[in-house]
Amino acid sequence: MGAVTEARFFAASSSRDAAVPAAWAGPETMSRDALAALQLERLRATLANAWANVPWQRARMEAAGLHPSSLRSIDDLRRLPFMVKDDLRANYPFGLFARPLPELARVHASSGTTGKPTVVGYTHGDLERWAELMARSMAGAGVRAGDLVHNAYGYGLFTGGLGAHGGAERLGCPVVPISGGGTERQVALIMDFGPRVLCATPSYALAIAEVAEQQGVDLKKSHLAVGMFGAEPWSAAMRSEIEQRIGLAAYDVYGLSEIMGPGVACECECRDGLHGWEDHFLFELVDPETGAPVPAGAAGEMVITTLTKEALPMLRYRTRDITRFTTEPCACGRTHLRILRVAGRNDDMLIIRGVNVYPSQIEAVLVGRPGLAPHYQFVVEREGVLDRLRIEVEALPGWPAERYAEAAGDVRHHVKSMIGVSADVSVLAPGTVPRSQGKAVRVRDLRPKER
């Protein structure tokens, strides 16, 4: 399906309402039983693809006694061990691909902070399905055919830029492919071109808002109405901050390159969790320590199996992302499970004197506090055998320097009482914390490396 007109596209009317677009009402509102049957059928095909075309996957299936034709139920998949990021690195660059290179349409990669990048591949069909899922995500967030999309996700090996681009085009939206950086120009083009939709990481959206304010430009007077923000954890407090400063409704979009890219899950207009597209992915939630499924409603690590990927079938991939699921019906009518805001990655979790804490939890305490700007970093240091946390947060421009100590005391108190962690707090002058153009660096880990 190419670009579509509003009249044809929406079941209810051409108005901007929250109805599930007619084009996707089938897959998005099917009964959970029908969804489970579709998942089983697609899982069999995925296992058959992996068995036939990826020797590494076949060896794992043989070891687990799981032949594609022996799969009776989705639960049988649990016989297979998890996949982790290092499996991609160990098979660098193309060892887990189920198609020879000439049959691929594109390759992406994520740099990672250590070791080799993880490389992912797509057939033409994979790119089509990705565009479709990203289009569904955008439509769910209220983006409509014809809306101009300002896409400030980075273009290149990162999946954000091209992923959002493909989805917007698929939905019938013209795209401004500006990528990240050149923030003053971003502000000028937002005002001149009048996009209705902004795609960016939440931290970069905030950097754009800040530069606009410094230039005396009021983004609330622009045509921006919808923000598609993701690629990093962000708190509800950060959502309100961005909404107030830019004047739009901010939606959370989730994804990861190993599984596809942006558009694995996205909030609908109810903004009560991100619908994970279960017709293309199988979601599990496990205890990060034991690997056992967590009880319904409990937090755990998200594990994802792809159901329609041709070039790179991923079976039980551990995302490291910690979240909770609900399958309660959503007011929008979509039946797909909802992922409740991703708190952070297991790797980013800090253990400060025995308390587990995610950077986004501290962000929720900092953002909006009197005198403070939403720009911060956490420094983790070693003191004897214990880890010590220092919060560096900027003061608002114009906030008097003689009141920095008071603001620091306020943060220290609230972090202790709301999260239970003792932290040192430094309030810094405006402009001191580095600004992001993509994923923000929130933690500076100064602990000795051998850990």
Ligand code: DLL
């Ligand atoms: O970040 C894909 C993406 C691009 C998603 C644009 C959304 C928008 P990676 O670079 O492979 O892919 O990083 C994936 O980023 O495992 C999460 O830890 C984190 N992440 C992505 N979206 C969210 C989100 C892209 N909405 C990793 N909330 C994932 C929290 C997120 N964390």
